[in-house]
Amino acid sequence: xNDGSIERxxxxxxxxxxxxxxxxxxxxxxLHFEVAGKKLYWxxxxxxxxxxxxxxxxxxxxxxxxxxxxxxxxxQTKWCVGVAVDPAGGHLYWTQKGPSDAGLGxxxxxxxxxxxxxxxxxxxxxxxxxxxxxxxxxLQLDLAERTLYWTDRGDPPRGNSVNRTPLDPPDxxxxxxxxxxHLMEGIGIALDLDGGRMFVTDMAGTVYAADLDxxxxxxxxxxxxxxxxxxxxxxxx
Numbered sequence: 143x144n145d146g147s148i149e150r151x152x153x154x155x156x157x158x159x160x161x162x163x164x165x166x167x168x169x170x171x172x173l174h175f176e177v178a179g180k181k182l183y184w185x186x187x188x189x190x191x192x193x194x195x196x197x198x199x200x201x202x203x204x205x206x207x208x209x210x211x212x213x214x215x216x217x218q219t220k221w222c223v224g225v226a227v228d229p230a231g232g233h234l235y236w237t238q239k240g241p242s243d244a245g246l247g248x249x250x251x252x253x254x255x256x257x258x259x260x261x262x263x264x265x266x267x268x269x270x271x272x273x274x275x276x277x278x279x280x281l282q283l284d285l286a287e288r289t290l291y292w293t294d295r296g297d298p299p300r301g302n303s304v305n306r307t308p309l310d311p312p313d314x315x316x317x318x319x320x321x322x323x324h325l326m327e328g329i330g331i332a333l334d335l336d337g338g339r340m341f342v343t344d345m346a347g348t349v350y351a352a353d354l355d356x357x358x359x360x361x362x363x364x365x366x367x368x369x370x371x372x373x374x375x376x377x378x379x
Contacts, residue, residue, distance in 0.1 A: 144165055144167070144168045144189065145164050145165055145168075146162075146164070146165075146166070146167040146168050146169050146170050146186070146189070147160055147161075147162055147163055147164045147165075147166065147167070147170075148160075148161045148162040148166075148167065148170055148173070148182070148184070148199070149161060153375065153377065160199075161182070161195070161197075161198065161199035162195060162199050162202060163199075166199075166202055167184070167186050167189055167191075167193060167202075168186050168187070168188045168189030168190075168191070169186060169187040169188040169189060170184045170185070170186055170187075170193075171184065171185045171186070171187050171222075171223045171224070171225075171280075171370075171371075172184060172185050172223060172224045172225050172279075172280045172281065172330075172371055173225075173371070173373075174225050174226055174227055175197075176194075176227045176229055178229040178230075179229055179254075180196065180197055181194045181195065181196065181197070182194060182195055182196075182197060183205075183225050183227055183234070184225060185222040185223045185224055185225045185236055185237070186222060187221045187222060187223055188215050188221065189222075190207060190208040190209040190210070190214060190215065190220045190221060190222060191204050191205075191206060191207050191208070191222060191262070192204070192205045192206035192222050192225055192234065192236050193205065204262040205234060205252070205254075205255075205256065205262055206222065206234075206236065206252060206262055206265070206268070207261070207262040207263040208220040208221075208222060208238065208263075210263070218239065218240055218241045218244075218246075219238055219240045219241070219246050219248075220238065221238060221239055221240075222236050222237070222238055223236075223237045223238070223239050223278075223279050223280070224236060224237040224278065224279055224280040224281040224292060224293075225237075225281060226281040226282060226283045226290070227254065227283075228283060228285055228309075229254065230285070231285075232253055232254050232255075233251050233252070233253065233254065234251065234252050234253065234254050235249065235250070235251050235271075235281055235283070235290065236249070236250055236281070237249050237250075237278040237279060237280075237281060237292065238250065239277050239278055239279060239295075240275075240277060242277060242296070243276055243277060243296045243297045243301065244276075244277070244296075245274055245275070245276055245296070246273075246274070247273075247274075247275035247276060247277050247278040247294070247296070248270055248271075248272065248273045248275065248278070249270075249271045249272040249273075249275070249278055249281070249290070249292065250268055250269065250270050250271060251268070251269050251271055252265060252267050252268045252269070253267050271290075271307075271316055272307065272316055272318065275294060275296070275300070275318070276294050276295075276296020276297060276300050276301035277294055277295045277296035277301055278292050278293070278294050279292065279293045279294065279295050279328065279329050280292060280293050280329060280330055280331050280371065281331075282331050282332065282333045282340075283309075284333060284335055284354070286335065288308060288309040288310050289306050289307070289308060289309060290306060290307050290308075290309055291304065291305070291306045291331060291333065291340065292304075292305055292306075292331065293305075293325070293328035293329055293330070293331050293342065294328065295325075295327040295328055295329060295344075295345070298323060298324075299323070300318070300320065302323055302324060302325040302326065302327065302328060302344075303320050303321070303322065303323045303325060303328065304320075304321045304322050304325070304328060304331065304340070304342055304352075304356060305318040305319060305320050305321060306318075306319050306321060307319060321352075321355060321356030322352065322356040322359055325342070325344045325346075325350075326344045326345055326346030326348070327344055327345035327346070328342055328343070328344045329343055329344060329345060329369065329370045329371065330342065330343035330369065330370055330371040330372035331343075331372065332372045332373050332374040333354070333374065334374045335354075336376075338353055338354055339351055339352065339353060339354065340352055340353075340354055341362075341372050341374060342372070343369035343370065343371070343372045344369065345368050345369065345370075346365075347363075347364065347365050347366035347367045347368060347369050348361055348363065348364050348365075348366070348369070349361070349362040349363040349364075349366065349369065349372065350362065
């Protein structure tokens with residue numbers, strides 16, 4: 143049922159406000175706040191879409207549409223989950239996770255805006271960056287280092303992992319660099335680029351921190367219930 147919504151609150155949990163009302167999306171997953179354009183992007187999993195809107199919820203747009211209807215919805219290779227944006231480079235990145243542990247996951251890229259005269263369901267600028275992944279989920283970009291990070295909740299040896307790859311490999315070939323494994327279905331990832339750290343969550347309820355190369359891995363919180371997304375915020379004091 144297309145009954146998903148998106149809400150916002152202040153960091154103390156007050157001022158709860160619905161941004162995208164029920165029916166404005168299906169199953170919104172990873173959110174990305176694009177500061178320069180003041181847009182909110184998200185992957186709509188069973189909606190088989192990548193979407194965006196203004197911060198007040200207006201101007202909802204579908205940028206990518208991978209399928210339509212219940213028959214397509216049963217094909218998990220069409221499910222869009224993670225999303226990240228490179229505003230200066232003009233690119234949008236997303237994951238299509240595929241069935242559990244099937245090795246059919248993909249990471250794709252297209253322009254931030256629809257090409258003139260084209261639709262979200264039939265765009266000519268979509269490029270598959272990586273395929274054959276166990277089950278890729280959330281994305282993060284380090285634009286200064288031109289590096290793409292992601293979690294994968296599939297089975298070992300390549301799944302239950304945090305990975306990265308260059309955005310612009312000199313030979314044009316991308317291979318995942320596995321930074322760490324043995325997560326319990328890794329989902330959320332957030333980068334603290336100024337601090338040289340990453341934060342990761344998994345379905346076992348653990349929040350991890352590590353250096354950007356995966357070293358100095360440590361548990362911050364454990365047994366917190368099923369954890370999905372995570373964000374890093376700098377709060378002025």
